[in-house]
Amino acid sequence: MQESATVPGTGTPPRSVVVVGASHAAVHLADRLRDKGYDGALTLISHEPRLPYQRPPLSKAWLKGEATSESLLLRDPAHYAGKDIELVTGTRVERVARTPAGIRIVLTDEGGSRPRDFDRLVLATGARARPLTLPGADHPDVVRLRDLEHAGVLAERVRKGPIAVIGGGFVGLEVAATARSLGAEVTVTEAGPRLLGRTVGEATAEALLAAHRAMRTDIVLGSQPTSIMLADNKVRGVRLDDGREVPAATVLVGVGAQARTELADQLGLSCAGGVVVDDRCLASDGWTLAIGDCTTRVSPGTGGHYRLESVDNATTQAEVAAAVLAGSAVPASAAPWFWSDQGDQKLQIVGLIGEYTSVVVRTDPERPRRQVALYFADQSLVAAECLNAPADFVALRAALGRGCRPGPEVLSDSSIPLKKLLAPVRG
Numbered sequence: 128m129q130e131s132a133t134v135p136g137t138g139t140p141p142r143s144v145v146v147v148g149a150s151h152a153a154v155h156l157a158d159r160l161r162d163k164g165y166d167g168a169l170t171l172i173s174h175e176p177r178l179p180y181q182r183p184p185l186s187k188a189w190l191k192g193e194a195t196s197e198s199l200l201l202r203d204p205a206h207y208a209g210k211d212i213e214l215v216t217g218t219r220v221e222r223v224a225r226t227p228a229g230i231r232i233v234l235t236d237e238g239g240s241r242p243r244d245f246d247r248l249v250l251a252t253g254a255r256a257r258p259l260t261l262p263g264a265d266h267p268d269v270v271r272l273r274d275l276e277h278a279g280v281l282a283e284r285v286r287k288g289p290i291a292v293i294g295g296g297f298v299g300l301e302v303a304a305t306a307r308s309l310g311a312e313v314t315v316t317e318a319g320p321r322l323l324g325r326t327v328g329e330a331t332a333e334a335l336l337a338a339h340r341a342m343r344t345d346i347v348l349g350s351q352p353t354s355i356m357l358a359d360n361k362v363r364g365v366r367l368d369d370g371r372e373v374p375a376a377t378v379l380v381g382v383g384a385q386a387r388t389e390l391a392d393q394l395g396l397s398c399a400g401g402v403v404v405d406d407r408c409l410a411s412d413g414w415t416l417a418i419g420d421c422t423t424r425v426s427p428g429t430g431g432h433y434r435l436e437s438v439d440n441a442t443t444q445a446e447v448a449a450a451v452l453a454g455s456a457v458p459a460s461a462a463p464w465f466w467s468d469q470g471d472q473k474l475q476i477v478g479l480i481g482e483y484t485s486v487v488v489r490t491d492p493e494r495p496r497r498q499v500a501l502y503f504a505d506q507s508l509v510a511a512e513c514l515n516a517p518a519d520f521v522a523l524r525a526a527l528g529r530g531c532r533p534g535p536e537v538l539s540d541s542s543i544p545l546k547k548l549l550a551p552v553r554g
Contacts, residue, residue: 263355288376478510
C-alpha cells in the first residue's frame with residue numbers, strides 16, 4: 128500500500144479534503160486536521176438534513192426526554208464556520224470516481240445533481256440497520272434505531288402499548304431497559320442461546336440476563352421470529368418459531384448493522400463486511416481513507432475481519448487519519464474500549480476477546496452487582512468486561528494501554544483490588 132499522505136504524483140499536501148459522512152468520526156477528523164495546522168479546503172457531506180449529533184444517547188436519554196436536539200449536537204453551529212469547515216447537509220453522494228488529480232463526487236439534493244472535485248477522499252459513511260425480512264416487517268409500527276429520525280418515532284411509541292424487541296444486542300437491550308423504566312411492557316427475543324452472543328463472554332451475558340429479568344423484562348432465548356402479526360392494520364405482536372406469540376404494539380428491530388460500502392464498491396476497494404483498512408486507515412488502494420463504523424480490519428490473531436462500532440474507535444481512527452493527511456506522526460494504537468448503559472447496569476469493555484484461551488471471573492459477595500471477566504490468550508491478558516465496576520475498568524484500561532499483559536495467576540484473587548494487583552506489573 129502507498130503510505131504517502133499527499134496527492135499521488137504531486138509530492139504536495141492535499142489542497143482539498145472531502146469527508147463523506149458527518150458523524151462523530153468525521154467531525155473529530157475535521158477538528159484534528161485544523162488543530163494540526165491543515166489550511167486546505169475541508170468539506171463534510173451528510174445525507175441528514177441536521178447538524179452532526181451524538182448517537183449513543185438515542186437509546187437512553189433521548190427516549191426518556193432528558194436530551195434535546197440541541198443537547199445532542201456534537202458541535203455548536205458556529206463551530207464549523209469558525210474552523211473554516213464546509214458542512215453540507217441534506218445531500219447524498221451518489222457517485223465517486225478517481226481522476227488524475229484526485230476524486231470527483233456527484234452530489235444529489237433537492238436542487239438536482241452536480242459534480243465536485245477534491246484532492247483527497249475520506250469515507251465516514253457509517254452503517255445502516257440490518258433489515259428484517261419477515262411478513263409484516265415493513266409496517267410503520269416496526270421501527271429501527273440508527274438515527275435521530277428513528278429515535279423520534281420510537282419515543283412517540285414507547286407509551287402506546289407493549290414493545291417487542293427482536294435481537295438481544297446492545298441497542299435492543301438499552302432500549303428495553305429504557306422502555307421498562309418508562310413503564311412499558313417489554314419482551315426481548317433473541318435467536319441465539321444467550322444475550323450478546325457475538326460480543327461478550329458467557330459470564331457477562333448471564334449477569335445481564337439476570338439483571339434484565341430483575342427489571343421485569345421478558346427475555347426469550349433460542350427462538351426465531353417468523354412473522355409480524357397485524358390486526359386492523361396495526362401491529363399486534365410477533366410470532367416465534369416455537370409457536371409463541373409475543374404481544375406488541377411496537378416492534379423494535381435490533382438485529383445488527385451493515386456497513387455502508389456502496390461508494391467503496393464504486394472505487395473497487397476491498398470490502399469484507401465493511402471497507403477494509405490498515406492501521407493507517409488506508410483502504411486497499413493505498414490512497415482512500417476510511418474511518419468509523421463503515422470500516423473493518425484484519426485480526427492479527429485469527430486473520431478474520433472485525434468491525435468496531437464505538438465512539439472510541441471513531442475517535443481513534445479520526446486521529447490516525449488526520450495524522451496521515453497532515454503528514455504528521457501516526458499516534459500509537461491503544462486498547463479499544465466500549466460501554467453500554469442498560470438501565471442501572473453499566474458495562475465497560477476494554478480490549479478484544481478474540482481467540483482467548485482462558486477466562487477469570489472476579490466477583491464480590493459484598494457487591495453482588497459487580498463483576499469483572501478477564502480474558503487471557505497464552506497466559507496474557509487481552510481483554511476485560513467490567514459490569515458495574517468503573518474503578519476496575521479504569522485500572523485495566525490503563526494497564527492494557529501500557530502494554531501490561533499479566534497472566535491469570537496474578538489477577539485471580541478477587542479479595543485484592545485489581546489496581547493493587549496490577550501495580551507490581553505496571554512496567
